[in-house]
Amino acid sequence: xxxxxxxxxxxxxxxxxxxxxxxxxxxxxxxxxxxxxxxxxxxxxxxxxxxxxxxxxxxxxxxxxxxxxxxxxxxxxxxxxxxxxxxxxxxxxxxxxxxxxxxxxxxxxxxxxxxxxxxxxxxxxxxxxxxxxxxxxxxxxxxxxxxxxxxxxxxxxxxxxxxxxxxxxxxxxxxxxxxxxxxxxxxxxxxxxxxxxxxxxxxxxxxxxxxxxxxxxxxxxxxxxxxxxxxxxxxxxxxxxxxxxxxxxxxxxxxxxxxxxxxxxxxxxxxxxxxxxxxxxxxxxxxxxxxxxxxxxxxxxxxxxxxxxxxxxxxxxxxxxxxxxxxxxxx
Numbered sequence: 001x002x003x004x005x006x007x008x009x010x011x012x013x014x015x016x017x018x019x020x021x022x023x024x025x026x027x028x029x030x031x032x033x034x035x036x037x038x039x040x041x042x043x044x045x046x047x048x049x050x051x052x053x054x055x056x057x058x059x060x061x062x063x064x065x066x067x068x069x070x071x072x073x074x075x076x077x078x079x080x081x082x083x084x085x086x087x088x089x090x091x092x093x094x095x096x097x098x099x100x101x102x103x104x105x106x107x108x109x110x111x112x113x114x115x116x117x118x119x120x121x122x123x124x125x126x127x128x129x130x131x132x133x134x135x136x137x138x139x140x141x142x143x144x145x146x147x148x149x150x151x152x153x154x155x156x157x158x159x160x161x162x163x164x165x166x167x168x169x170x171x172x173x174x175x176x177x178x179x180x181x182x183x184x185x186x187x188x189x190x191x192x193x194x195x196x197x198x199x200x201x202x203x204x205x206x207x208x209x210x211x212x213x214x215x216x217x218x219x220x221x222x223x224x225x226x227x228x229x230x231x232x233x234x235x236x237x238x239x240x241x242x243x244x245x246x247x248x249x250x251x252x253x254x255x256x257x258x259x260x261x262x263x264x265x266x267x268x269x270x271x272x273x274x275x276x277x278x279x280x281x282x283x284x285x286x287x288x289x290x291x292x293x294x295x296x297x298x299x300x301x302x303x304x305x306x307x308x309x310x311x312x313x314x315x316x317x318x319x320x321x322x323x324x325x326x327x328x329x330x331x
Contacts, residue, residue, distance in 0.1 A: 027211070028174055028175055028211050028213075028303075030303065030304060032148065032175070033211070033213050033303060033304060034284065034304060035148070036148060036151055036178050036213040037178065037213050037214075037215065037284065037304070037305070037306045039277035039282075040153070040178075040274075043070070043071060043072070043073055044071060044072055044073065044153050044274065045073050045075055045142075045146065045150065045151070045152050045153065046065070046072045046073065046074055046075065046152070046153045046154075046155055046274070047074070047075050047076040047077065047078065047138075047139065047142060047152060047153075047154055047155070048061075048062060048065060048074070048076075048077045048078065048155045048157070049078045049080050049119070049135070049139075049154060049155065049156040049157065049158060049160075049162050049163055050062060050077065050078070050079065050080055050097060050101070050157050050158055050267070051079075051080040051081065051082040051093060051094075051097050051157070051158030051159060051196075052079065052097040052098075052100040052101050052104070053082075053086065053087075053093065053096035053097045053099070053100040054082040054084065054086065054087075054093065054097065054158065054195075055254070055266075055267075056247075056250040056251050056254050056263065056265070057157075057264065057265045057266045057267040057268065058097075058100075058157055058158070058267045059100070059104055059246075059247055059250055060247060060265050060267065060268050060320065061155075061157055061265075061267035061268045061270070061271045062077070062101070062104055063104060063108065063243060063247065063320075063324070064268060064271050064272075064275075064319070064320045064323065065155070065271050066108055066110065067108075067320075067323040067324065067327050068271075068275060068323065071274070071275055072274070074115075075142055075152070076115060076116075076117060076135075076138050076139070076142060077101055077115055077116045077117070078116075078117050078119050078135035078138070078139065078162050079094050079095070079097040079098035079101060079116070079117070079118050079119045079135065080094060080097060080119050080120075080156075080158035080159055080161065080162055081093050081094040081097075081119060081120055081121060081122065081123065081158075081159055081161055081199070082094070082097065082158060082159060082195075082199060083199065084195075089121075090120075090121060090122055090123060090159075090161075090199075091121030091122065094118060094119050094120065094121055095118070097119075097158075098116065098118050098119075101116050102116065103246070104243070104246070107241070107242045107243040107246055108243055108327075109331075117133075117134040117135040117138050118133060118134050118135060119133050119134075119135040119136070119161070119162040120132070120133040120135070120136065120161050120162055120165055121133070122161075123159065123161050123199065123200035123202065123203060124160075124161050124164045124165060124168070124200055124202045124203035124206060125200065125202045125203070126201070126202045126292075127202065128168065128202050128205070128206055129168075129202075130164075130165040130166075130168035130169045131161060131165045132165070133162065133165070135162045136162055136165045136166050136169065139154070139162065139163065139166045139173075140166050140169060140170045140173060143166070143170070143173035143176050143177045144170070144172075144173060144176065146176040146177065147176060148175055148176065151176050151177055151178050151213075152176060152177045152178075153177070153178050153180060153274060154177055154178070154179045154180065155180050155270050155271060155274065156179055156180065156181040156182070156183075156270070157181075157182045157196070157266075157267040157270060158196055158199075159196055159199035159200045159203065160181060160183060160196070160197075160200060160203045160204055160206075160207050161199075161200045161203045163179060163181075163203075163207060164200070164202075164203035164204075164206040164207055165203075167206055167207065167210045167212060168206060171210065173212075174210060174211055174212040174213070177212065177213070178212075178213045178214075178215065179207065179212055179213070179214050179215070180214075180215040180217065180270040180273060180274060181196075181207065181214065181215070181216060181217065181270070182196060182217045182219065182223065182266055182267055182269055182270050183196040183197045183204060183216065183217070183218075183219075184196075184197045184204070184216070184218055184219065184290075184296070185218050185219055185220040185221055186218045186220060186221025186222050187218070187285075187288060187296050187307070188221065189218075189220055189221050189296075190295075191293075191294055191295050192290070192294050192295060192296055193294045194218075194219045194220065196219075197290075197294065198294055201290065201292065201294060204290055205290050208287050208288065208289070208290055208305075209287070211303050213305075213306075214287070214305040214306070215270070215273060215282065215305070215306040215307075215308065216288075216305055216306070216307050216308065217269045217270050217273065217280065217308045217311075218307075218308065219264075219266055222269075222308055222309065222310060222311055223264070223266050223269040223308075223311050224264055225310075225311055225313055226264060226265055226266065226268060226269055226272075226311045226313040226316065226317075227262040227263055227264045227265060227313065228251070228262065228263060228265055228317060229258075229261065229262045229263075230251070230252055230258045230261070232317075233247075233248050233251045233252070234248065236321040236324075236325075237251070237321070237324060239328075240324045240325050240327070240328035240329075241324075241327070241328035241331060243324070243327070243328070244324055244328060251263060265317075268316055268317075268320065269308070269311045269316070271316075272311065272315075272316035272319075273308060275316075275319060276315065276319075278312075279311070279312050279315050279316050280308045280310065280311050280312070280316075281308070281309055281310050282306045282307055282308045282309060283306070283307055283309055284304050284305070284306055284307070285304065285305060285307045286298070286299065286300050286301070286302040286303070286304060286305075287302045287303050287304070287305045288302075289302070
């Protein structure tokens with residue numbers, strides 16, 4: 001069983017047309033979905049959906065992605081909304097993220113024109129309402145330009161509002177994309193009240209219920225091992241050009257007390273899985289049901305997703321340190 005627009009619905013039989021989010025679709029078979037969920041080989045088409053100014057981890061993930069051209073053909077970067085003490089509203093958070101993306105690209109000597117797009121200014125919310133934004137338009141267009149044999153990988157490391165809006169507006173894109181989302185906590189965690197998820201519970205329900213091929217990367221209980229310290233950042237990041245100095249500044253200013261302190265760099269995990277799936281082992285499970293209370297529920301009849309069970313921080317960080325060092329040396 002699943003949920004659409006707050007209503008419980010039974011999964012359709014084999015392949016006939018069915019109604020989802022107000023659109024008539026053909027089902028994506030489990031065989032086709034599992035094929036798209038197979039860890040990919042070769043160079044990948046990717047976009048990044050990021051609430052870059054919310055914390056310090058998005059910046060590291062974005063830089064590692066852009067310093068991996070042998071693996072990623074980066075087609076677009078989308079600013080995602082967020083709302084906390086650093087922003088006055090979700091739309092303000094999106095704009096702050098947009099400006100932070102520009103600061104990173106400037107230090108990487110990458111032109112933002114045609115690459116960076118503003119996202120939605122409000123959440124999909126409990127009404128499952130698609131929001132409009134340049135990022136949503138761009139995502140739909142790029143998804144439809146792909147194919148099951150050449151899908152678009154959507155690396156999502158913030159509230160899922162941009163992606164959920166695209167799924168609500170154009171449900172057919174599930175045949176041509178794979179979403180890799182850092183969201184929620186481990187399934188055995190007492191709750192799943194995690195920042196990316198709790199910002200837009202309705203959007204997360206849309207994602208989990210849509211049938212889109214999904215790689216779910218949980219935070220606490222899985223990615224919480226992916227952390228670093230000020231001495232490590234000062235040795236392997238700060239010396240390497242203006243981008244290294246900027247990342248180190250962001251990392252160190254996150255806390256005023258660095259004694260015995262380590263900081264999770266959560267958002268590197270989805271990029272790490274795509275760089276090398278062995279760095280983030282995963283299994284196939286039924287898509288969990290997200291309740292309104294922000295807990296996980298289980299229905300084994302639901303469509304399959306890929307679920308990351310462990311994150312090996314050492315190779316992910318070493319890959320980043322080496323690429324950052326080599327980039328700075330080349331300049």
